[in-house]
Amino acid sequence: MSNNILEAKDISKNFGGITAVQRVDFNIPNRSIVSLIGPNGAGKTTFFNLVTGIYEPTTGKIMFDGRPLENLKPHEVTMRGIARTFQNIRLFSNMTALENVLVGEHLRLKAGLFGAVFRPKSVKEEEKRAYNKALSLLEYVGLGGKQDEFAKNLSYGDQRRLEIGRALGTDPKLLLLDEPTAGMNPNETARLTRFIDQLRRDRDIAVLLIEHDMKVVMEISDRVTVLSFGKKIAEGLPDEIKSNGEVIEAYLGKAYAQAKNDEKGS
Amino acid sequence: MAELKTPPSPATGAPQPSRPFNRVNQQQNKTVMFIALAAFFIALPFFGKPLLENFGPTVFGDTASAINSTLIFILLALGLNIVVGYAGLLDLGYAAFFAIGGYTMAFLTAQQSPLYNTPLHTNFWIALPISFLMAALFGVMLGAPTLGLKGDYLAIVTLGFGEIVPITFNNLTKITGGDTGLAGLTQPKVAFVDFQFSSSTLEAWYLVALAVVFFSIFMVRRLVDSRIGRAWMAMREDEIAASAMGINLVRTKLLAFGLGASFAGFGGAIYANSLGSANPSQFKFDVSILVLAMIILGGIGNFWGVIFGAVALRMTDVYIIPFFTEQVRKFADTIQLESKVVDGVRVTDINIMKDILTNVASNSRLLIFGAILVIMMITRPEGLFPSGRRKMELHAGDEKDLQPFISASENPLDMAATDHSLTFNPSVRESTMSDDEKS
Numbered sequence: 001m002s003n004n005i006l007e008a009k010d011i012s013k014n015f016g017g018i019t020a021v022q023r024v025d026f027n028i029p030n031r032s033i034v035s036l037i038g039p040n041g042a043g044k045t046t047f048f049n050l051v052t053g054i055y056e057p058t059t060g061k062i063m064f065d066g067r068p069l070e071n072l073k074p075h076e077v078t079m080r081g082i083a084r085t086f087q088n089i090r091l092f093s094n095m096t097a098l099e100n101v102l103v104g105e106h107l108r109l110k111a112g113l114f115g116a117v118f119r120p121k122s123v124k125e126e127e128k129r130a131y132n133k134a135l136s137l138l139e140y141v142g143l144g145g146k147q148d149e150f151a152k153n154l155s156y157g158d159q160r161r162l163e164i165g166r167a168l169g170t171d172p173k174l175l176l177l178d179e180p181t182a183g184m185n186p187n188e189t190a191r192l193t194r195f196i197d198q199l200r201r202d203r204d205i206a207v208l209l210i211e212h213d214m215k216v217v218m219e220i221s222d223r224v225t226v227l228s229f230g231k232k233i234a235e236g237l238p239d240e241i242k243s244n245g246e247v248i249e250a251y252l253g254k255a256y257a258q259a260k261n262d263e264k265g266s
Numbered sequence: 267m268a269e270l271k272t273p274p275s276p277a278t279g280a281p282q283p284s285r286p287f288n289r290v291n292q293q294q295n296k297t298v299m300f301i302a303l304a305a306f307f308i309a310l311p312f313f314g315k316p317l318l319e320n321f322g323p324t325v326f327g328d329t330a331s332a333i334n335s336t337l338i339f340i341l342l343a344l345g346l347n348i349v350v351g352y353a354g355l356l357d358l359g360y361a362a363f364f365a366i367g368g369y370t371m372a373f374l375t376a377q378q379s380p381l382y383n384t385p386l387h388t389n390f391w392i393a394l395p396i397s398f399l400m401a402a403l404f405g406v407m408l409g410a411p412t413l414g415l416k417g418d419y420l421a422i423v424t425l426g427f428g429e430i431v432p433i434t435f436n437n438l439t440k441i442t443g444g445d446t447g448l449a450g451l452t453q454p455k456v457a458f459v460d461f462q463f464s465s466s467t468l469e470a471w472y473l474v475a476l477a478v479v480f481f482s483i484f485m486v487r488r489l490v491d492s493r494i495g496r497a498w499m500a501m502r503e504d505e506i507a508a509s510a511m512g513i514n515l516v517r518t519k520l521l522a523f524g525l526g527a528s529f530a531g532f533g534g535a536i537y538a539n540s541l542g543s544a545n546p547s548q549f550k551f552d553v554s555i556l557v558l559a560m561i562i563l564g565g566i567g568n569f570w571g572v573i574f575g576a577v578a579l580r581m582t583d584v585y586i587i588p589f590f591t592e593q594v595r596k597f598a599d600t601i602q603l604e605s606k607v608v609d610g611v612r613v614t615d616i617n618i619m620k621d622i623l624t625n626v627a628s629n630s631r632l633l634i635f636g637a638i639l640v641i642m643m644i645t646r647p648e649g650l651f652p653s654g655r656r657k658m659e660l661h662a663g664d665e666k667d668l669q670p671f672i673s674a675s676e677n678p679l680d681m682a683a684t685d686h687s688l689t690f691n692p693s694v695r696e697s698t699m700s701d702d703e704k705s
Contacts, residue, residue, distance in 0.1 A: 052510060078512035086510075092503035094655040095496075102493075103500040107512030109493045113521065116492035117485050127492075150658065170512050 011060035038227035053077035083172035093152035101134035104169025141165040311469035330468035337475035345529025351567035353522035354502030359428020363527040365549030367534025370397040372544035377450035390454035401531020409523030447545025565649030598623035
């Protein structure tokens with residue numbers, strides 16, 4: 001058994017003639033925070049969707065927790081222990097914060113039609129546990145006391161937190177965060193960054209992060225992978241990535257990379 | 267909608283019926299109320315029958331039939347509300363399941379059924395569960411191929427299904443008796459009190475329908491406040507997110523379809539047996555639309571609203587529309603047409619007013635229901651008694667759009683203390699900026 005919760009080998013995804021992800025090898029070690037960065041259109045979100053079962057890879061294989069992720073529907077992937085948040089928040093906006101988290105717990109609950117209607121003791125206890133767990137998760141993500149607010153009425157930062165809380169409701173082993181700090185001000189961003197770091201320590205889960213804010217990426221990532229035009233162009237520790245010429249070039253263009261190099265030389 | 271701008275804080279906010287877990291404290295009151303209501307409705311025929319019979323020989327019969335059919339329509343509305351209101355799947359062919367329930371009952375119990383004199387001929391109590399299982403099966407069968415469809419597309423498919431089923435029953439003349447239908451349904455007998463149901467034991471049918479409606483209300487309430495109800499709601503809100511949170515969309519949708527259909531199947535079976543016959547005209551498209559109108563009028567997603575809608579529209583159908591029709595017709599009759607003899611032929615003048623009124627009278631059902639729906643859609647699209655959710659959805663659009671931009675500028679450190687009123691305060695933004703510069 002390897003130390004990686006997720007191992008993707010030789011993953012490609014074609015959409016017609018366009019190759020969105022091209023022969024990418026990618027590992028996420030247990031309990032680590034791995035960031036996936038790259039310019040717009042680099043294939044980051046496509047990669048996310050490959051992992052979560054929304055797309056099937058054209059080639060390659062993804063192993064999760066020692067078993068392949070093949071032909072699985074999104075809910076089956078979630079069942080295996082991968083939870084995600086969305087780049088553009090997708091909460092159940094007309095449900096309360098508490099209900100949102102309870103929906104996250106859905107797949108860990110067992111009540112069927114009969115149980116839901118007649119509520120035998122086991123179902124009552126299950127609901128009570130689920131309810132308490134949802135409350136403590138809300139508390140944990142910093143939404144204590146807001147359980148009865150409708151999701152749409154929460155502030156933007158709270159909505160992002162609720163999305164994480166909802167994802168935690170599924171008891172994930174791997175949490176995928178798609179630009180969690182998008183649209184946040186620097187203060188909110190800093191708080192969320194600390195929170196993600198804390199999360200990994202507290203809950204023993206690995207985090208895959210897509211993020212544009214380099215400050216966040218460099219601060220909390222154990223490893224950083226850079227995609228550009230569907231290809232992996234670099235991988236390593238945050239500090240290595242910072243000084244990688246190819247990465248700078250991909251982000252800021254050749255001229256800038258050249259200038260930066262000259263600057264270093266002088 | 268002033269109260270929507272500042273959502274109630276958990277500490278002070280008035281509990282809304284649509285929010286689960288806020289109910290806990292009121293639970294006892296509700297139980298008492300429920301028992302009182304149940305007692306009243308069970309006792310109703312015992313004091314209602316002698317009371318109504320005072321007014322004349324047919325008053326009791328007419329009233330009781332109206333009440334019984336109202337109960338059946340409440341059942342239909344509750345079932346359709348599961349599909350449309352909770353799971354968000356627009357079903358325009360709901361009457362098809364009503365028909366399937368009714369005809370299954372007729373096949374199994376009618377003297378004119380081809381199954382009569384075969385071992386499959388059975389009594390009401392056995393036919394009843396078979397009828398609703400049959401309807402549920404067809405619900406799943408319709409649901410399965412249409413899983414990928416949403417909104418308008420699903421509506422069209424279900425509309426087609428709703429047309430096909432009664433037409434099929436109509437055209438399979440040898441099996442179903444064509445448009446005269448199947449008559450002579452064997453009606454139930456309760457052995458231990460030696461009571462034989464018939465089409466005229468209206469109070470007995472009332473109690474059967476009442477029991478079914480009570481059980482349905484109980485069931486819907488429990489379901490909505492359960493893992494399954496939450497999955498339906500989540501699916502209605504956002505399928506992609508629901509799926510990513512581990513909800514099996516196929517199973518959840520089929521459950522909604524099958525369960526909704528089984529309510530209609532139950533209703534159809536009881537309805538057909540209580541009338542003693544099943545024929546295609548009872549299950550036409552207008553039933554689908556009437557039931558949909560009931561849940562829209564009452565308030566989709568809120569079962570008290572749905573029940574109210576069913577009662578209101580059914581009563582309109584039974585009492586107000588015939589009354590209106592009669593008044594208009596009477597008025598039309600007062601318009602005298604002049605006629606004269608021209609060249610030995612008697613010619614009657616055309617009076618446009620009289621023509622219009624006669625048409626209004628004969629189509630008053632469509633006119634009145636159409637008017638009700640148009641007025642509702644303009645003034646209260648969420649229905650008369652909407653669930654809190656629905657109300658927000660339909661009325662808080664602008665606020666929703668503004669929310670992210672405004673809230674993003676709030677100082678996160680003060681976030682816990684701020685109320686969520688939608689105020690834009692530039693000074694807060696400045697202070698955040700300077701915080702950033704410091705760090």
